[in-house]
Amino acid sequence: MSQLSAKIILWIGVLAGSFVLSLLVSILLRIFERKKHEKEIETAAMILRMIRRRSLYQVLILIALAWIVNDIPSTFPQVDLRVIAVLNKIIVIVAIIFGARLVDGILDTMWIVLRDRLQKRREPSVVVQFFPLVRKISDALVILIAVMIILAYLGINISALVVSMGVAGAAVALAVKDTIENTISGILIMFDRPFRIGDRIQLSSGDVGDVVEIGLRSTKILTFDNNLIIIPNKQLIQQKIVNLSYPNATIRVRVDVGVAYGTDTRKAREIMEQVAREHPKVLDDPPPKAFVSNLGDSAINLTLFARVGAYSDAFFTEKELTESIYQKFGEESIEIPFPQIDVHMKTDNKNG
The missing domain is CATH 2.30.30.60 (SH3 type barrels.)
Structure with missing residues (x-):
């Protein structure tokens, strides 16, 4: 067997060995992934699954190809070393791309897990809407960083590119200023x-x-x-x-009623509290309470405070309590006065 044939067989063996090794590592990762599922560590399991599917074969094959490319000059001395250098650069660029895909996959996995956890906690819809935006931004940043690393590796000056991107970003920010402010407010x-x-x-x-x-x-x-x-x-x-719903959904209902001077205010207050206690929407704790709020020009003003379980019940409960109190006062002969004004006429006796 010639030296060339032996080298070719060796190279094929290296490639085949990389496939076999990747298969074995994939099996081990699958075992660890199942163990993580058993321990309910979903994030780690998803990351292991992503590594197993996305980057394992690629990394091992790249390593094998890099070794083969650098071994070529020993077998083919006539090969121009500049060709080997170009091939090495291509392998490095592909490795950077694979690394970017790996980082992007890990970030996507973390965002998905975090989003699912927040959905289970019934967070606001803005949380769910926020994560697609975060994923797009993270994807763009990973791609941008990978491109800049590749350009820097190739010896291309990226200073002008960075300045141009900064100017373009400022122009876009000014054009969508209101949208950005509303988005930031939504995040807040x-x-x-x-x-x-x-x-x-x-x-x-x-x-x-x-x-x-x-x-x-x-x-x-x-x-x-x-x-x-x-x-x-x-x-x-x-x-x-x-x-009106936080931290407690209960809300206070207020009913103001005026009674005539000379009325037994204690009896009037007891009637108001009884009417409130009998209403199905009024809560027992805290119990409804009536007070003499002030002494008006035409009436003694009483105020009833009661609580209902939800704001949607407040309006109708207030109106129903007002009507029930009016009817109960009528049955108990408690007068609800109307405004009165006493006018005194003064006569000038000098002209009479």
């Missing part, structure tokens, strides 16, 4: 969490509604009139917001 809402989907909030304009969607650009609120209010996130974080 996601982390600060002043409200969640399903919460009932009151805006500084006085509008009250339920949060139905929190997006990266805007938030949608459904009012009692079934109208949808769409507010840019930038405007939303700059105004005062009252969360």
Whole structure:
């Protein structure tokens, strides 16, 4: 057997050995992956699966090819060393590309696991919408870094490219300034969490509604009139917001009633509290309580405070309590006065 034939057989054996070794390592990674699943370590299992499928064969074959390329001059001395150098550069560039794909795959796996965990915790929809954007940004950064490494390896000056990219980025940022501000505001809402989907909030304009969607650009609120209010996130974080559902969904109901002077206020207060206790929407804890709030010009003003389980019950409960108190006062002969003004006429006796 000639030396050339032996070398070719050796090279083929090296390639075949890289395939066999990659197969063995793949089997070991599969075993570790199953062990991680048994221990419920999902992130590690997904990363091992990604490495096994995406980069294992590529790395081992690249190592084998690099050894073969550098072994060629010993067998073929007539081969120009510049060709070997070019081949080595191609192998290094391909290795950089494979490394970038590996890093990108690990980052994608981490984002997917984190997104799934947040979805299980029923985080706002902005979280779910945020992760595709993060994945795209991370993909772009990995590609950009890989390209810059390749250019630097080839001896190409990347300073002008970096400056051009900076200028282009500044121009794009100015063009989409409002979108970027709303997106950043959406991210701040996601982390600060002043409200969640399903919460009932009151805006500084006085509008009250339920949060139905929190997006990266805007938030949608459904009012009692079934109208949808769409507010840019930038405007939303700059105004005062009252969360009527957090930290406790219960809300206070207030009923103001005036009784005539001379009325037994203790009896009137007991009637108001009894009416509230008998209402099905009023909570027992804390119990409803009535007070003499002030002495008006025409009446003794009483105020009843009670709590209901949800803001949606507050309006109708207040109206029903007002009507029931009016009826009960009528049955107990408690007078609800109307405003009265006493006018005294003064006569000038000098002209009479």
